[in-house]
Amino acid sequence: MYRFTKLNMLLWWWEKHNMTIPKVFSELVKKHPDKVAFYFNKQQWTFAKVEELSNSVAHYFKSVGVKRGQTVALFMESRPEYVCIWLGLSKIGVATALINSNLRQTPLVHSIRVANSRAIIFDSELANELLMVRDDVRDLPLYQYTSGSIDKTLHPDVIDLLPALTSSPSGPLFEDLSESSYRDNVLYIFTSGTTGMPKAAVITHLRYMFISMGVHFMLKVYKNDIIYTPLPLYHTAGGMVGVGQVLLRGATVAIRSRFSASNFWTDCISYNCTVAQYIGEICRYVLSVPVHPRERQHKVRLMFGNGLRPQIWEKFVTRFGIKQIGEFYGATEGNSNLVNIDSTVGAVGFVPCYAGNLYPVGLIQVEEMTGEPLRGKNGLCVRCKPGEPGIFVGKINPKKVVSSFTGYADQMESKKKIIRNVFAHGDQVFNTDVEGRVLMKKTLRILFERSRGIWTNNIKMGGWQIDSEVVNSIEVPHVEGRAGMAAIVDTDNTLNLATFVKGVQENLPSYARPLFIRVLSQLQMTGTFKLKKLDLQVEGFNPHQIKDKLFFLSGGQYVPLTGKLYEDIMNGRTRL
Structure with a gap:
């Protein structure tokens, strides 16, 4: 109760004084401008450097006519500049839509449009993905952030953002900051898209403060902590809970652009991390790495996140010597x-x-x-x-x-x-x-x-409209967590699996793709015409008991789930 009271007192004070994320961060910069805010690869970004680049972002986009209350889409890999860009936009009252860097084609365009984005900022690593949907975003200004040359084939008027920012002022914007409110929208963070198209959750300054400071106080994260986050910065866990410790309390965060199980402890040791983040199956992946002599030479006392399965919890903390696990639940929206x-x-x-x-x-x-x-x-x-x-x-x-x-x-x-x-x-x-x-x-x-839920999905895959699809999670022996299985109603036998898998790969990120397919001639309903989703989940994927056609995602294709393949999966000979 004491920790919760401290959290509420701080939020009350920030609300009373109309504090926003940039206002709080600017005060921290004054206290320790030369302290490291972000480690990234071999780079060290001080608080002063983050403040200056974010100020340049604010000055530049204000000069090109982006106005308070508008939204700009950010489609970029995790790096310190990612934070600087949305922080800078927030200084002039502009919200940033944090686009999942795994999205492609239809979901990508949907995410950009649903937040009513007026422009797109992207990096060179994702330029090809925008090239594939350029006809759908031709009306939006494009700003490419890269240290090299830009691809003019993407858009005839694509703007090279880095030199534009370099030539912009880096001083504070006092007038714009004074006009901002803690109730202003600062970010749009998207749901994973497992229940249809991604939904844009509205994040205000105070909402961001509550989520990040909730973990800070309840788990006793300290200002002198160095936090390792291999999580994507478009996600709540990395972009709010992790980065929030820097922007609102003055801690340090070590960013990794892409998660690597084999480098998890190596990175923690290299950056002298005292806290680390996880999400989903990360702990399982780290646990699956062969034992290494240096894996306990880290200084991490606390790991926090969500999705650590009870089946591996004690094994994980025992092997790696973690004193505290802070498992939490919190929907972004x-x-x-x-x-x-x-x-x-x-x-x-x-x-x-x-x-x-x-x-x-x-x-x-x-x-x-x-x-x-x-x-x-x-x-x-x-x-x-x-x-x-x-x-x-x-x-x-x-x-x-x-x-x-x-x-x-x-x-x-x-x-x-x-x-x-x-x-x-x-x-x-x-x-x-x-x-x-x-x-x-x-x-x-x-x-x-926690238990895994069941969700429904209606999406057009590769030009073939799924009339009815139910996706549920099923347990598979020798595999931590659960696998996705889609039950599809194909009444007129028109399902083309080659077209379907192409649509799945182009429209869904890898983590959202069902590993198993069950093709039904009709879907079981309750007396009130509700889907019997639980029955499908209980029945699983045993071809010896299920008469419907079953398929398994292997090598990028859905192959028939034969009795032998089923036995290989059940015995662990075929890995998921």
């Missing part, structure tokens, strides 16, 4: 954030029983097949008892930053995430869509265990 501060294996956080009014979150019972909330005789939702599974929700209060819901750029998508009349008549909550289970510990805490 949501108001429901939890963090595990005592390293309880498998938990993503806790809520003290006496903190209901201070931080009103909880689990509510839902109908198993449909996910619809169950309600009592009074019309309100039913809270889960200890041991009962349910959906995690957080009460929305627009007057408090810790429980506000800023939603998405698309207001229709925002409305879909709200459930009304939950704990009291007239209230509303944010639905995380995350299924958890409540466990009581010493009657004071509620622990939430």
